[in-house]
Amino acid sequence: KAGVTQTPRYLIKTRGQQVTLSCSPISGHRSVSWYQQTPGQGLQFLFEYFSETQRNKGNFPGRFSGRQFSNSRSEMNVSTLELGDSALYLCASSLMSSGNEKLFFGSGTQLSVL
Amino acid sequence: AQRVTQPEKLLSVFKGAPVELKCNYSYSGSPELFWYVQYSRQRLQLLLRHISRESIKGFTADLNKGETSFHLKKPFAQEEDSAMYYCALGGMGNTDKLIFGTGTRLQVFP
Numbered sequence A: 001k002a003g004v005t006q007t008p009r010y011l012i013k014t015r016g017q018q019v020t021l022s023c024s025p026i027s028g029h030r031s032v033s034w035y036q037q038t039p040g041q042g043l044q045f046l047f048e049y050f051s052e053t054q055r056n057k058g059n060f061p062g063r064f065s066g067r068q069f070s071n072s073r074s075e076m077n078v079s080t081l082e083l084g085d086s087a088l089y090l091c092a093s094s095l096m097s098s099g100n101e102k103l104f105f106g107s108g109t110q111l112s113v114l
Numbered sequence B: 001a002q003r004v005t006q007p008e009k010l011l012s013v014f015k016g017a018p019v020e021l022k023c024n025y026s027y028s029g030s031p032e033l034f035w036y037v038q039y040s041r042q043r044l045q046l047l048l049r050h051i052s053r054e055s056i057k058g059f060t061a062d063l064n065k066g067e068t069s070f071h072l073k074k075p076f077a078q079e080e081d082s083a084m085y086y087c088a089l090g091g092m093g094n095t096d097k098l099i100f101g102t103g104t105r106l107q108v109f110p
Helices: none
Strands: A005-007 A010-013 A019-024 A031-038 A042-050 A053-057 A064-068 A074-078 A087-094 A109-113 B003-005 B010-014 B019-021 B024-026 B032-038 B045-049 B072-074 B083-090 B104-109
Touching: A005 A087, A010 A019, A019 A087, A019 A109, A031 A074, A042 A064, A042 A074, A053 A064, A074 A087, B003 B083, B010 B019, B019 B104
Parallel strands: A010 A109, B010 B104
Antiparallel strands: A005 A019, A019 A074, A031 A042, A031 A087, A042 A053, A064 A074, A087 A109, B003 B024, B019 B072, B032 B045, B032 B083, B083 B104
């Protein structure tokens, strides 16, 4: 079974641009959640999608958005990039999003904002 | 507010020594606690969760609701245990949202 796949692996953008990151969950998994990882703040929850609906959202500005497609693949978008958005963005998937499930993480997309 | 605290950024031990990675949480509801591990150049993966009450790679963790702790223990550390360990709090309803601690890097010397 293929693991969680995130593309692209690396991205370099400049301030003010926007970016779209993609995540393909494990086959059969319906829940996809996104996390931002930085050296200063650690791992922070961005949002979660289940069956194409946003189920939960973290404390991030509206510039961060996401969506999930009918095949469970998910994208997250960051508009008007700021230097502080430089981070590793991790995607995780699970079967049912029940609160105590094992999350399977992707390798992440390393975003650098110049 | 929900919070997870891992007081040690770095824990260094010699092979064969006991290991205890500390984790304390703050949550008014019924918590689900997890330990995730990231080995060098590998993705973040689940090590164990309290609901399973299992021992993985010799590691155990007991949820102590009175002390709001979920410390990770192993009686005899191995070099291959060197990694970054994250404690995480979930169980906040039907959601995969996890609150992560800042992580503890475990170094096991030969």
